[in-house]
Amino acid sequence: MAGADQSKIRNFCIIAHIDHGKSTLADRIIEMTGLLTSREMQSQVLDNMELERERGITIKAQAVRIVYQAKNGEEYIFNLIDTPGHVDFNYEVSRSLAACDGAILVVDAAQGVEAQTLANVYLALDHDLDVMPVINKVDLPSAEPERVIEEIEDVIGIEAMDAPQISAKTGLNVEEVLEQIVEKIPAPEGDPEEPLKALIFDSLYDSYKGVIVFCRIKEGTVKKGTPILMMATGAKAEVVEVGYFGAGQFIPCDELSAGMVGYITASLKNVKDTRVGDTITDASNPCAEPLPGYKKVNPMVYCGMYPADGAKYPDLRDALEKLQLNDASLQFEPETSIALGFGYRCGFLGLLHLEIIQERLEREYNLDLVTTAPGVIYKVHKTNGDVIELTNPSNLPDPSEIEYMEEPMVKAEIMVTSEFIGAIMDLCQERRGIYDGMEYIEETRAVLRYHLPLNEIIYDFFDALKSRSRGYASFDYELDEYVKSDLVKLDILINKEEVDALSFIIHADTAYERGRKMCEKLKEEIPRQLFEIPIQAAIGSKIIARETVKAMRKDVLAKCYGGDITRKRKLLEKQKEGKKRMRQVGSVEIPQKAFMSVLKLDDK
Amino acid sequence: MVWPMRPLELYVHIPFCIRKCQYCDFLSGPSSKEERREYVTELCQKIRTYKKLAGSYHVVSIFIGGGTPSILEAEQITVIFEAIRDTFVVDEGAEITVEMNPGTVTEEKLTAYRQAGINRLSIGLQSTKDEELRILGRIHTYEEFLDTYRLAREKGFGNINVDLMSAIPGQTVEEWVDTLQKAAELRPEHISAYSLIIEEGTPFYETYVRGREGDESFGKAAKEREEADLCAGRLPDEEDERQMYRQTKEILKEYGYHRYEISNYALPGYECRHNLGYWNRTEYLGIGTGAASLMDNKRWDYGEEPMVLSMKEQMEEYMFLGLRKTQGVSKTKFADEFGRGMDTVYGEVLEKMYGMRLMEETDDFVRLTDRGIDVSNTVMCEFLLE
Numbered sequence: 001m002a003g004a005d006q007s008k009i010r011n012f013c014i015i016a017h018i019d020h021g022k023s024t025l026a027d028r029i030i031e032m033t034g035l036l037t038s039r040e041m042q043s044q045v046l047d048n049m050e051l052e053r054e055r056g057i058t059i060k061a062q063a064v065r066i067v068y069q070a071k072n073g074e075e076y077i078f079n080l081i082d083t084p085g086h087v088d089f090n091y092e093v094s095r096s097l098a099a100c101d102g103a104i105l106v107v108d109a110a111q112g113v114e115a116q117t118l119a120n121v122y123l124a125l126d127h128d129l130d131v132m133p134v135i136n137k138v139d140l141p142s143a144e145p146e147r148v149i150e151e152i153e154d155v156i157g158i159e160a161m162d163a164p165q166i167s168a169k170t171g172l173n174v175e176e177v178l179e180q181i182v183e184k185i186p187a188p189e190g191d192p193e194e195p196l197k198a199l200i201f202d203s204l205y206d207s208y209k210g211v212i213v214f215c216r217i218k219e220g221t222v223k224k225g226t227p228i229l230m231m232a233t234g235a236k237a238e239v240v241e242v243g244y245f246g247a248g249q250f251i252p253c254d255e256l257s258a259g260m261v262g263y264i265t266a267s268l269k270n271v272k273d274t275r276v277g278d279t280i281t282d283a284s285n286p287c288a289e290p291l292p293g294y295k296k297v298n299p300m301v302y303c304g305m306y307p308a309d310g311a312k313y314p315d316l317r318d319a320l321e322k323l324q325l326n327d328a329s330l331q332f333e334p335e336t337s338i339a340l341g342f343g344y345r346c347g348f349l350g351l352l353h354l355e356i357i358q359e360r361l362e363r364e365y366n367l368d369l370v371t372t373a374p375g376v377i378y379k380v381h382k383t384n385g386d387v388i389e390l391t392n393p394s395n396l397p398d399p400s401e402i403e404y405m406e407e408p409m410v411k412a413e414i415m416v417t418s419e420f421i422g423a424i425m426d427l428c429q430e431r432r433g434i435y436d437g438m439e440y441i442e443e444t445r446a447v448l449r450y451h452l453p454l455n456e457i458i459y460d461f462f463d464a465l466k467s468r469s470r471g472y473a474s475f476d477y478e479l480d481e482y483v484k485s486d487l488v489k490l491d492i493l494i495n496k497e498e499v500d501a502l503s504f505i506i507h508a509d510t511a512y513e514r515g516r517k518m519c520e521k522l523k524e525e526i527p528r529q530l531f532e533i534p535i536q537a538a539i540g541s542k543i544i545a546r547e548t549v550k551a552m553r554k555d556v557l558a559k560c561y562g563g564d565i566t567r568k569r570k571l572l573e574k575q576k577e578g579k580k581r582m583r584q585v586g587s588v589e590i591p592q593k594a595f596m597s598v599l600k601l602d603d604k
Numbered sequence: 605m606v607w608p609m610r611p612l613e614l615y616v617h618i619p620f621c622i623r624k625c626q627y628c629d630f631l632s633g634p635s636s637k638e639e640r641r642e643y644v645t646e647l648c649q650k651i652r653t654y655k656k657l658a659g660s661y662h663v664v665s666i667f668i669g670g671g672t673p674s675i676l677e678a679e680q681i682t683v684i685f686e687a688i689r690d691t692f693v694v695d696e697g698a699e700i701t702v703e704m705n706p707g708t709v710t711e712e713k714l715t716a717y718r719q720a721g722i723n724r725l726s727i728g729l730q731s732t733k734d735e736e737l738r739i740l741g742r743i744h745t746y747e748e749f750l751d752t753y754r755l756a757r758e759k760g761f762g763n764i765n766v767d768l769m770s771a772i773p774g775q776t777v778e779e780w781v782d783t784l785q786k787a788a789e790l791r792p793e794h795i796s797a798y799s800l801i802i803e804e805g806t807p808f809y810e811t812y813v814r815g816r817e818g819d820e821s822f823g824k825a826a827k828e829r830e831e832a833d834l835c836a837g838r839l840p841d842e843e844d845e846r847q848m849y850r851q852t853k854e855i856l857k858e859y860g861y862h863r864y865e866i867s868n869y870a871l872p873g874y875e876c877r878h879n880l881g882y883w884n885r886t887e888y889l890g891i892g893t894g895a896a897s898l899m900d901n902k903r904w905d906y907g908e909e910p911m912v913l914s915m916k917e918q919m920e921e922y923m924f925l926g927l928r929k930t931q932g933v934s935k936t937k938f939a940d941e942f943g944r945g946m947d948t949v950y951g952e953v954l955e956k957m958y959g960m961r962l963m964e965e966t967d968d969f970v971r972l973t974d975r976g977i978d979v980s981n982t983v984m985c986e987f988l989l990e
Contacts (some may be wrong), residue, residue: 555981558798563896
């Protein structure tokens, strides 16, 4: 395929709100261009992590090359880049978009435009992509394609009159999508003779090949033996192999030239060297300037992760190291908790990222984890002028040393039908949101804009949003600046002893309510023991809430005769086993799940 | 004959009853005459297969348990004892008990029991309140129990146990005290007073445990029971249940009974030797469906492979079984049996338990305190070794 005619290449992605059918359409396109027969296809080829398929989301960017025989008789090469679909991975999304020349916008014919749709479209437009709308799920009884077309034109402001009306599920009119890709998505540009300039939009670690770098060649040509330089990280290597993306496999080729999408391997051992957004150039003939837009992504959410079985501590380290090989944004460092023993303080891009890592550790590495409440990075300004970036509440300096504290804010856009505006405004109010405006995008729908503290949305904001709008609200946010805030450290005392793993930073106004809820929850979770156990929430030395777990009154078997002894032994063993799985804090045994239960303090 | 012969207890299981009680999770159920006849035949054959083994033992006690063994015909009991005596050497003074329920006992049967050498009866009463008996699904009234009890006395049985049950659904502390007093006034030599355990798989479990967990289908089962007027309200709460337990000891003491095990009370000298054997780890052979055995430090359920008990398991059993006795466990005996001092093995646990006032030490014995009995499972757990 060397030196392929640029005019026959189309590099595009599909953008959509979650569940609008992005992956299904990708599957259908792959199937219809004959890359795989439907029998061979494991549904949703591109989401190839089990977790991705289960959650219906895309976590890592993927790409696939398809050959399409158009009605004009010409053969086209489509490079379809599947982007992560969640705000936690916004930066990755932006880099994937930067690797494309156009985007297919999938909109659900029944649901219409949603907050994430808008956010993604704007992101695509920011990257000068031509956006080509597609109306999906027209086979649903509730489909209103005409209304949705109008909405796309009104709300987004792009031409949608001749948008294909399809059912990705049944394959209806998908052919038309393929034709429109040829017509509407521009062919790539770039000069194969220029110095090499390639954009990294993802990378993954393979134990045989080392790091496999996913890239879009903007200028120049790369082949085996090219000495390459990552312009931001400074890493250097010699290319071992180049190739393109078959369905679920890597297919080597001679060279990749301007306009093409493919992969490079170069015996790199660590994805940290190949950061998403970095520019690859020819070390012997470097380009003058890197591609714009590179930034190093930093974790925004932190929590402690501890193995339920203390002996598994080294296993947890190994697992985190392995995951980090493929995920440069995952950070971790050892920490110790009095209650939970040895573990790691881990940093994530967001709560979804956290949940994914946690699930992968549990499933793929068979680890049983205890996770502490996630928190954001607070800036602590000390009286001596020092500023600490606080990721672990236990490290908060003594109040006398603190001048003031700052917390990160986000700019949030919430799209909601008019009947729920009041409910959502109440929610934002409760979460310390600052109203920033509202626009009606059509008669019955509005976009609400709020400034919200990040720590108010990392717990259960999304769930609360959905439940208060009966699922109709959608939500997107971007990080904003740090602001001064009246923050306190809330401690939990069990039997008068502080449990470090349960401490967290919270706004003074919500501390009381939160403390009360935590005590209530812990009361439910901590089994009765031989003595009465007070559970208290405290700010400094001031107790703000209290519950009591009453002493166990009775735990006795009335009968134990000859035939009962084996059973009695089993019962005692089970009881003892249960105790082993608890964490001893002072003289109190606390079940592992009590630590987790306080993460989900439902509104209702 | 091998010398010396070791003491052995025999347990014979009769898995038949008229009708299952609402709380019962024993291996037992209604049966036909034919089924009972076949069972007894097989039982006797089985007993006789132990001839060789029997040579190393002398039988110190026999317990015919159920089910309701008194459902068997007089003659069936006779043949079972013929088989036992043909096979085993039974001590002259052996304690020989049969379980019975009012409504299944006749003069003829009692006569046969006497002739077979049975010298102790264990009668299921549970309550002196007919309403409570109905709730429990018992087949008899209090009056019918009295008839049986008097008949047994007339026939000369001088060692009778009466089973009672506290914490029955709807029961108040006063009602329980009344049952206790009425029973004690009859002067049986022994009283077993069990706090009701709601066992999985019983109708009570469906009603009082799962029915309350909000599971629709079981909620329905509970509702049906309510409609059939079999639901006598709630189970007594923990506080009432423990008060009933405490009162049992106090009241029976007034009548001269002393508590010698968590649920067992006796006039002096009438402690059940057979049951003490379970807690003292005397060897026993169980015959019949659902019977268990302990011999040569092997435990097994009837028809299953014996499991050898390690030294660790033996020590654990010594503790968690022995501590059921109010006397407690002997340190000297522990050392004799295992060649290690109890303090060496359990010193730390014992100190902890003394500190929490869950256990106490008297001369050679360590035992549970009253508070320790209340939470005895939690205490006994501590005696399982790593």
